[in-house]
Amino acid sequence: MKTSELHSLFLTCHSACTDTRSIKPNAMFFALKGDNFNGNTYAEKALEAGAKYAIVDEEKANTSENTILVDDVLSTLQKLASFHRSYLNIPVVALTGSNGKTTTKELINAVLSQKYKTTATVGNLNNHIGVPLTLLSMTGVTEIGIVEMGANHLKEIEFLCRIAKPDFGYITNFGKAHLEGFGGVEGVIKGKSEMYAYLIENDKTIFINANDKIQVDKTTEAHTYTFGNSSNNNDVNINFIKAQPFVKSKYKDLEVQSNLIGDYNFNNIAAAVTIGNYFKVDDTAIKTAIEHYTPTNNRSQIITKGTTKIILDAYNANPTSMQAALLNFEKQKGFKIAILGDMFELGDNAKTEHQNIVNLVESLSIDTVYFLGDNFYNTKIQSEKASSYPSFSTFKSQLNTDSLKDSNLLIKGSRGMALERVLELL
Template sequence: MEIAQIHALFLACKSVSTDTRKITHNSMFFALKGDNFNGNTYAKQALESGASYAIVDEAEFNISDKTILVADVLETLQTLASFHRSYLKLPIIALTGSNGKTTTKELINAVLRQKYNTSATIGNLNNHIGVPLTLLSMNEATEIGIVEMGANHKKEIEFLCHIAKPDFGYITNFGKAHLEGFGSIEGVIEAKSEMYNFLIAHDNTIFVNANDSIQTEKTKDAKRFTFGNSKSKSDVGIDFLNAQPFVSCKIETIEVTSQLIGDYNFNNIAAAIAIGNYFKVENTAIKTAIEQYTPTNNRSQIIKKGSNNIILDAYNANPTSMRAALLNFEKQIGQKTAILGDMFELGTSAKAEHQNIADLALNSKIDRVILVGENFYNVEINAEHITKYKTYSDLEKSFDISEIENQTLLIKGSRGMALERILN
């Protein structure tokens, strides 16, 4: 069956599904495969649960006129998403970067939603499956689409751009993330810049933080819209005011106070303000959107537990974001305890990068530091106020978290550490 025919059937459906546990009525089920599962075996169940069609790629599961046999289910999902994106002809904003992608995407969505009917990546569904699902969630009522793109190897951003065909793009930063796949910070810059390459090749617009010398240099010959402080020559001037306790800034005469902590969040907020400005959202509406946005999903959340204030930033971690979090945390007033979990996907750099963070914690104005995970356990450090645990289980068995009272806590680590368990 041709992709145009599949698209016609898709338009008659209400949604797309890849999980029979979450089947909705009149959806189109894609029988994806993984290392430990074969979605083809669930096609019949998907139809019985309410799906209108099931896309399969193994002939034995092509059991009725409701199953559609294709050469490869994943490729069909990606091709359908790209076809649908072209069919809708709506402007797409893509963003990537080492840190702050999801927070920036949520802020951009909050700002643009003040004027437009937007559709954005849910959570961090930003890979070769998530991007197609995001595009397929858009419809004729969508006025602007916002697509987050993640990668841990070169050529992934390039591939995702060819699916989403963005009209606009923004890279939050270049940091030490996924070094195992990228090899080095130079590899990170090369891989993330694949978005620039696509946008420049198609004469599309790039949003650029003028305070980032690497990004300004890489986009000097591109069609771009820049933001920086009010004294710069940027298209939009945004002044950083302070980050205590929450990040605040100023655009023209309007002051904006967010619910985000850490001066590293200023660039995320500034990008959303600049993009809102580009799309003619009024400054007063931008202020409302930024001030009402509340972080969720273990990202810079402020949580009150008993007598303690907790900064929960346990969704992910890499050397760049960990360093920024520690430098911000030591500015907090009162007694401070940092609980830090291992950073993953660092490859041969893991030992050195964990040692660097441990040394930074040692020399910071933080009263107590608890390191959790095999990498942190092996760092060379000896100080009374620093404790190491090889596993989370060791921490749970040996440390009474309830003894911490009247303090501010930072909880940060990679997703695999699941440090949010400490809250319980």
Template sequence: MKIDQLHQLFLQCEKVNTDTRKIEQNSMFFALKGSNFNGNVFANQALKNGAKYAIIDEEEYQTSNATILVEDVLLTLQQLATYHRDYLKIPILSLTGSNGKTTTKELINTVLSKKFKTVSTFGNLNNHIGVPLTLLSMNKETEIGIVEMGANHIKEIEFLCHIAKPDYGYITNFGKAHLEGFGSIEGVIKGKTELYDYLIKNDKHIFFNADDDIQVNKLSPYINKTGFSQLKSDYYTIKLIDAKPFVKIKIEDLIITSNLIGKYNFTNLCAAVLIGKYFNIDPKEIKEGIESYLPKNNRSQIINKGNNKIILDAYNANPTSMEAALTNFANLNDKNKMVILGDMFELGNESEKEHQIISQLVKNLGLETAYLVGENFHKTKSNSNFVKTFKSFEDFKSDFKSPSHTTILIKGSRGMALERILECI
């Protein structure tokens, strides 16, 4: 079946689905394959559960006119998403970066939704499957689409750009994330700037941090761009007022107090402000949008349990974000402070070195109590009485005693699931 014909069937459906456990009535099911599953097997069940059509790529599972056979289900999903994106003809804003992508995306969506009907990436569905699903969740009522793009190898962002065809783009930063796939920080920069390469090649608009020398140098010859800065008057000026603990910024004559902690969130806020201004949203509405945004999903959440205050940042971690979080935490005025850190994943050959650097940083910051959890942190040497390491979460849990009147930073990679610690406090 041709993509234009499939698109006509798609328009008859309410949404797209790839999981039979979450099928909704009148949806279109895509029978994706993985290393441990074959979606074709569940196509008939998807139809029984309420799907209007099931897209398959193995002929033996074609049981009715509602099962549509294609050569490759994943490729078809991606092609349909691009066709739908062209069909809608709406502006698409894409963003990527090593840290802060999802928070920045949420902030941008909160600001732009003050004036426009927006659709943005749900959670962090930002890969070769998530980007198509995001595009297919947009409809004729959508006025701006916001698409987050993630990658851990060279050429992935380039591939996602050809699916989403962004009109606008922003890169949060370049940090020591996914070094196992990118190979080095130079590889990270090369991989992430594939977004800018696409936008420049197609003469699209770029938003950027004018205080980031890497971005400034990359974009120096390019004209179709808008930047923010704390210091340079030829860009839109945004000032950091405070970050103890919540980030407070100043734009024009307005003070905006966010619900985000840490100086590392300053540029995330700046991006949302800059993009809001570009789309002619009143500064007072930008302020309302940002101040209404509450972080969730284990990202910089502040949780009060008993007489303890917990900063839960357990969604993800890499050396750059870990250093920023620790430095900010050390600068808080709270009296009793404790850190509980989990291993950082996908660092490849740099893992041992980077975990040792963080362990040393914890010691140098002089925090009262520190727990380092995971096989990588367990190998580190801190030579400090207040730093304790544990090979597993279970080992940590059996030793941990809940504190009182303490501010606790919890941070680690997603695979460590450190939000489990909340049950121990």
């Protein structure tokens, strides 16, 4: 079946789905395969649950007039999504980066939705499956699409851009993330910059932070729309005021008080303000959007339990984001305790990067530090204020929870460490 023919059928459906547990009536089900599952075996169940069509790539799963046999389900999903994106012909803003992607995406969506009907990536569905599903969630009502793109290897961003065909792009930063897959920081820069290459090649617009030398140097041949402080000649001037602990900034004559902690979130806010300005969102509406956004999903959440004030930043971690979180945390007033988990996907750099974090922590004014995970457990710790545990269960069995009372508590680690479990101990 041609992609155009499949698309005609898709337009009669209400959604695209890859999981029978979340099937909605009249969905188009895509029977994807993985190392430990085969969606073809669930095609019949998907139809019984209300799916209108099931896309399969095994003959034995092609059992009814509502199953559609294709050569490869994943490739079909991607081609259909790209076709749908062209069919809608709406502006698409794409973003990637080492840190802050999802928060920035949420802020951009909050700002643009003040004026437009937007469709944005849900959560962090930002890979070769998530991006197509995001595109297929856009409808004729959508006026602007916002697509987050993640990657841990070279050529992934390039591939996702070919699918999503963005008209605008923004890279939050270039940090020490996924070093194992990218082969080092230079690989990270090269991989993320694949978005720049696509946008330049197709004569599109790039939003850049004028204070980031890498962004500036990589976009000399591009159509750019810049932001920075008022000392520079930018399209948008926005100034950082303070983060005690929430970021406050000034845009034009408006002071914008966010619910985001840490000065590292200033650039995420500034990018959203800038993109809103480009799309002519009213200034007061931009301010309203930023001030009403509250982080969720373990990303820099502020939680109070009894006398303990918690910064829960347990969604993910890499050396760059860990350093930023610690430097911000040191500025907090009162007794400070940090519970830090291993950082994953660092490859050969893991030992050095974990030791660097230990060294940093020992130099900061943080009263007590608990390191969790094999990588941190194998570092050299010299300070009496710090201790390490090979696993969460070991830490849990030895922790005196009363020691966490009357304190500021930072919880940060990679997703696999699931450090939000600390909340259950309080």
